[in-house]
Amino acid sequence: MRAFQTYERRRRSAGAAFVAPALAVLALILAYPILDSIWLALQRVTLKAGQVERTWVGAENFHRLFNDETALRAIFNTAYFSIAEVVLVVGIGLGVALLLNNAMGRSGFFRVVLVIPWAIAPVANAVLWKWILNANYGVLNGVLTSLGLIEHNQVWLGTPTMALNVLLLVDVWKSIPFVALLMLAGLQQVPKVLYRAAYMDGAGSFQTFVHITLPSIKTAIAIAVVLQTIWSLRVFDLIFVLTRGGPADATVLLNFLAYRVTFNFLDLGYGAAIANLVFAATFILAIIYIWLLKPRRRVAAS
């Protein structure tokens, strides 16, 4: 017994030494900036001759945020973008996962097809779509015209509503593969015996899907919803390359606005306030995600 206690104690002190360097680094590059970011949002920050001057202003930046038309529009756009993206990506991702879980879709080739759009850098993806969406020579106009779906070339990024929806489409294209992989991981954990039982009871494919598949993967779906929401809140590269927020600020999402206010307008305090809003939303979602992971661990333990 003494020997075991010594063993445990030695492991624990070694453990502390193992984990300390990583935690120190994370404290320096994550914890400190997060805390300072919250602190910055309560200040007016000016750059004078390369020196940062910080004056305490309390909630002024947040007050300004909720009276700033551009910011309110960005909040609205972000909400629309995130909700639409989650619905589309999770819906289509689930469909793709079901196809790939089918006997005919199990080939490794399809997994290659899934990892390619995921591995393409968001910037390269944006540049590719810049060409596809080109108003004069873009292949999208060409294909849609020859299919008879549009009569003349569209300026896809030219009008506010269209631009936002086209950005949405491009990001959906890029995001589906990974969510499909998440769903596939969930589908593969559904016990085969359930399907066999449903088959014995004479359930059709649709009934099996509704009564066996969906309930078994509802946690997986919830996780995909939360993660995709988090990921859609950080869309940046696409906006930067394709629209820079235009036309008429229609594609300014909160993340991009925080960047623009901070690094183009050099209004660091106000930029931090907007960044805090994105941070708060992400943080709440991350807690929900972790909470979703937990019940599965209890089931596994019992």
Add this chain to the structure above:
Amino acid sequence: MSFAARRTGLATRLGVLLGLGVFLVWSLAPVVWLVLSSFLTQRALIAQPPDLAPASFTLQNFVAVMQSAASLGHGMLNSFIVASFSTALALALGAPAAYALARLSLPRANVISFMILATQMLPGIAIAIPLFIVITRLGLIDNVWTLGLVYLSFNLPIVIWILRGFFLGIPQGLERAAAVDGAGPVRTFRYIILPISIPPLAAAAVFAFIEAWNEFFFALILTRKSAETVPLVVAQFAGQYQTVFGQMMAAALISVAPVILLAIIFKDQIVRGFADGMMKG
């Protein structure tokens, strides 16, 4: 014949086939167009419909891109340094930390692990402003090593999370046997655990490398000319030469080719290591 195949009728199987076909076209068409465009002459690209005759294919776009934007090579080199440095550090710091959190009975190990997971999801902007201020003050802006360190903010958490999942599954007997033979935790980790962890270490490394190679936001605010990474070069190129479509695509293709190859080679490890890892606590 498998159970699933027996059960499904012809109509269902045709439906699945059609679905898979649509999925293939939807996922691959843009990528195929990227590759094709980069090999076509400007004349062929702006023809309606695009002229795909053999005579239209050329390597000129790649030659022009490597010559006109000498910064593409420079950017590739910077990206390689930043991604390798960040990945190596993330593994060196993350592997022992993940092992400790998974196995070494640390108090509150789960709470710490979940906090680390949560930080991985933060948008860059949440930490960018203070980092920018500090790094500017220290005069460390436009420096590949600084950027590699900053990339630890997302790479270290994800490496810890992937490896922790693997370490949790190692049977206890292995460590007990090592302890009976007189090995302390450090030697057990070095000589027993690490050698059997090569596949998850590779998965974590590939994942971290791809994320760092593709990162744009921090590179945009923390680098200028000398440390600019390849996504920055490609974004600038697409701004300046946006009417030279073939060259734009050639630049994009060159920039993504290394990581796409990595992703294809390690697809199974990526799927197991990350997609599965995100689904369990």
